[in-house]
Every structure is written in C-alpha cells, then in structure tokens.
Amino acid sequence: MSGNTNRQILLVEKPSGKLGPEHFKMIDGAMPEPKDGEALLRVRYISLDAANRAWMHGATYRSAVEANSVMAGGAIAEVVSSKAPGLAPGDIVFGDTGWQEFAAVPAKHLTKMPKLEPMTHLLSVFGIAGLTAYFGLLEVGKPKEGETVVVSAAAGSVGSIVGQIAKIKGCRVIGIAGGADKCRWLTSELGFDAAVDYKDGAVFKALRAAAPKGIDVYFDNVGGDILEACLPQMNNYGRIACCGAISQYDGAPAAHGPRGVPGLIVVKRLVMQGFIVMDYMKDSQRALADLQAWVKSGKLKVQEDIIDGLENTPKALIGLLAGENRGKRMVKLAT
C-alpha cells in the first residue's frame, strides 16, 4: 500500500511478436473512487494465465485489452469499502481487477468467495484453473475408466489437475510437458503413468510408446504441433477437449492448422470441442465439492507458484508463456 496512490501496470503497446517487458509500464495512479453499485477493492493475488496473452490479439470470449490501459487480469481481492448491497468491508471476491493495487469494480462483475486458508487455493484448485480442469475433462473429454488420457501443458495450472482427476477416474494418464524435471515431477509426485518431454525431440514417437493402445481423450492446452502429433494416435470415437492454444498466443499467428483436420476427424469419428469454463458455472458447487474432497483426502495435490510484488507481474507472465511455471502461477501483492 502506498498512501493515496495506486500503483498500476499499463500495457503500453500491443505486441506483434513475442511479449516482452518493454510492452508494460508501471505508474502511480490515483486511488479509485467507487461509484454506486461498486466496491473499492484491495488486490491480494493476481492470477496469471496464458489467456492474458490471447486477450492482446483481439476479442476472444472477452473484449480485447487495449494499449495504454491497465493490463486486465483476474484476481482475488478484499473489499475495502462498498457502495453495493451484498458486499461489505473484509469480504473476499474474485473478479477482473486488472494489474493494480486497488480497483473500483461493479459488484455485478464480482464473485464473492468463501474465506478459506490458504486463500491462494481460490485461484488454483478451487478457482478457474481447477474448474476448467474439472469441467473440460469430465464434461467435454468424458473419460471412461481404463481409457487413455493425454494432457498437454501438463505441469501447468490446469494440466496438472486434469491429469490427477483422470487418475482418480481410473484412466491411464500421459502428460506432455517441457523439460525432464517437470516430466519427473508429473510421474513421481502427481502419479501420472508417463510423461513426454516435448523439448526432447519426437513427440509423436514418444507418445506412441507411452500410449500403445492409442489415445481416447486428449485435453489440448497448446494446439499446433502437439495437437498434430496426437490426432493420428486418437482411437475411434476419441474426444479432444480444446481448452487453449498456448503455442499460438505468443508470437505471430501460425500459418496453418494441424494436418489431419478434418480427414482424421471423419475416419476416426472424433469429437473436437472447445469450451470455456464460464459456460459451466451453474454446476460449480458440485465441482467444488468434488475438488475439496479430493484435496482433503490427498488424492489431488495442489501446486502453486507464487511470485512476490506487483512490479514482477510482467516478468511473471512472460515466464509463464515460456513455460517456466509449475502449477498455478500468481502474484502476491504487499499487504
């Protein structure tokens, strides 16, 4: 906190290629004043997500982020003062506060969160990451016991949970991740049956060895070459849950899509389905009950990657896009 000022990070320019620190600037803004229907929030933890980068391309499931405005981003925040019924000082909320210390946000854009410890779980396993993994795997991927599930960006916030839920459901689980350390972590700590290091050469062959009976469900966080490597290994009636396309976010858009679309989709009768977690929120209570039970019983391990200080947020996002995080990355603001 810094008295009457509000430190903010602006996106000063939309990147045309790779995102770098030069695209951001920190300024001392004015302390916001909540209007009627709004709450003044103190931001506690900012969520970092590959989707932050996609928002810079243009409209996605939300409007594009624009140059010279506060960088958008979800966060867990505490209500300081409120001009909205239903919100009171001390309440914990989730919403798009942007990258800043304080924000005045309409109550209708905020979700009141339970008070639980550690609070960071509201961004990881009990937040968007956990719910995305839960609904994407179970409602879109629809794995059956004994099937083979492959997940990319497997050491990330969503992928690490997807793989563990698939294990809970009795599937053979293969994670694709970058680097031998992450791969070892997936198999030795999280219980994945196998891991494929995409930085270590031929993904296609390594997948063939790890999934000798073919792939029934592919949870796709990355698109591009890895999607292309999975397609010919899908079993008939396989499901591809399209969660994201990280490989396409940071840099120029790829020239073309994956080979095998639509030819392999036809002959293998595949379903390739995109989803966004918001569409499943009406069922979030059921999902949270399952996730809480699995965490409590130790079946689901929570991995968080917490960076200190608002000023480090740009670097934290750039690092996430390069795959340096393990589990859910977030930035903790000074309290």
Added chain:
Amino acid sequence: MSGNTNRQILLVEKPSGKLGPEHFKMIDGAMPEPKDGEALLRVRYISLDAANRAWMHGATYRSAVEANSVMAGGAIAEVVSSKAPGLAPGDIVFGDTGWQEFAAVPAKHLTKMPKLEPMTHLLSVFGIAGLTAYFGLLEVGKPKEGETVVVSAAAGSVGSIVGQIAKIKGCRVIGIAGGADKCRWLTSELGFDAAVDYKDGAVFKALRAAAPKGIDVYFDNVGGDILEACLPQMNNYGRIACCGAISQYDGAPAAHGPRGVPGLIVVKRLVMQGFIVMDYMKDSQRALADLQAWVKSGKLKVQEDIIDGLENTPKALIGLLAGENRGKRMVKLAT
C-alpha cells in the same frame, strides 16, 4: 451379360497424385462360384462416391484398396443364385461388389433391400447418400429452426439432400458449389436460400454476404480452404459436421490443416465432429420413414446422375472428383 465371363475393372496402380484412366484396366474375369454362405450377384447399379478415392490412400473406416485387385465399390445387385439362408434368386441387395458384372459375396456382408421403383433410389435418397445427409445433419449438426446452415459440395449426392432437409427443418440454407449453373439450380430448383460459387473468387466474402448472422451449422464435405473460410464465421456454440474431405482426396495430401484450429474452436465453443453413417444404422428405419414421406410430399427432390456401362465407371469417378455430377452419380450395368 457376357456368357461365362465376368467383366471386371482393376485398379492397376494406386495414384500418388490425381486419379486418371491409366490407373484402371478392364479385363474378362471368370464367372465367380459362390461358396457356402455366399450369394452370386448380378450387379445392377454401381455407386460412385468421393470416398472411393480416399480408400486408395490407405485404411480409412475400411481396409485400403490394393493395386491389381478389382476396384471396390458399393452397388445394388440382384441375387442370381444363393448358398446362403435368407437370400433367394431375384432378391435385391446392397453391398460392396466391386466394379464388375458378377460377384460372389458372403451374405453377412449384404443388406437385403426393399423392392421399390425406381431401384436407383436405393443408392440415392434411400441409400447411403440420403442416410448420411439425414444423420449427419440432424444427429451431428443438430440444427434448430431459424438457424443458418451451410453445406459444401452442395450439388452433390449428400449435400443436395442436406440442404433440403435443413429447409424442411426451418433453417436458412446456403450451399457452396462449383459453377454458376449448379448454384442457380440449388436456389431455383432445390429451394436453398443462397448459393456461393467457390470457383468465382472469394468464398469468405460471399459467405459473409449470404450468412450475415453467421453460421450455426456447417456440414463439411470438403475440408481445406472452404472449411477455413467457414471457421471464423461460425457463431458461438456452432456445430461442424465433418462428413468428408473431398479437397484432400485426389492428389497429394495437403501440407497443413485449416487456420483457426484449435484457436477458434476454443473461443467460439465449437463442436467439430466426424461421423460415418454406418454408426447410425440401428436408426435407419426412422430415417427412411422420414425420407420417404418427404419425397412423397414433394418436399425433398431426388436428383440422380446415371452413367451407362461398366466400362465408363473410371471416367465417371474421375469426373465426380472434378465435381461434374449433380446429385447422386451411379453407373448402370447392361441388364
């Protein structure tokens, strides 16, 4: 008929590029002898399908066709003699007889057909083409009244029926076809709301004009550039029924897939689903009842493109791959 000989067309070489007459040869084979469980068939009408070309690439939903064997193909045939219970001389069956005058086929690979006039409808509207259109549109595409449906290869055997069923279901229907004549036919004879001539330049722009409210269902027979042009125009929660990829069949495989996969699949929450009509055969009675009622009432017009003579079968397939047919193409054998 030619006494004790059986004229046959062999695939003498698998094409690596475009299919040509040089890949086929007609020979006088021996009259086949049915074994126990088989029927001797006289072939009446051979079905020509884009899938015939795909079978030359390798295994699809059936094993690949091999060089120096009788070219595979579905047909309507008449039982001459039978060593199988349940089949008697004069029965009409559908099965893969291959491109020849007579064939001995195991009864378990044959489907007994009703005797109706004209018999050719068993290959078009009441055959694989009609059932493919019916199930692909209604079970995979799931159009709702008032939605916009786009179908490619719209003047073909499947596409022409897809568009008409979509009209029956109260949708706005746009067909994509090659050439002004076909396009005029779709709108003036078959009741399509609009048609886009893909040979006449920018498909993307023409589609935008024809589907100003976006596309809810795209029935894809072709893949490639046309799929790529449809993707950005899909509405949220749109469905792409992947029926075939004609653009990929005749020539070297395309280097890459369509741009927008998987990025647009995610943000628009699209479902892209491949299907093969065989998977829906348990419901064929319901489908045939609907199709028969629509034909009888004049809501569904049947277009057939009948070529005379076994010797013209290669040319007929090559022409079909070049898009010269209108409606269901088949070859009538001398009786």
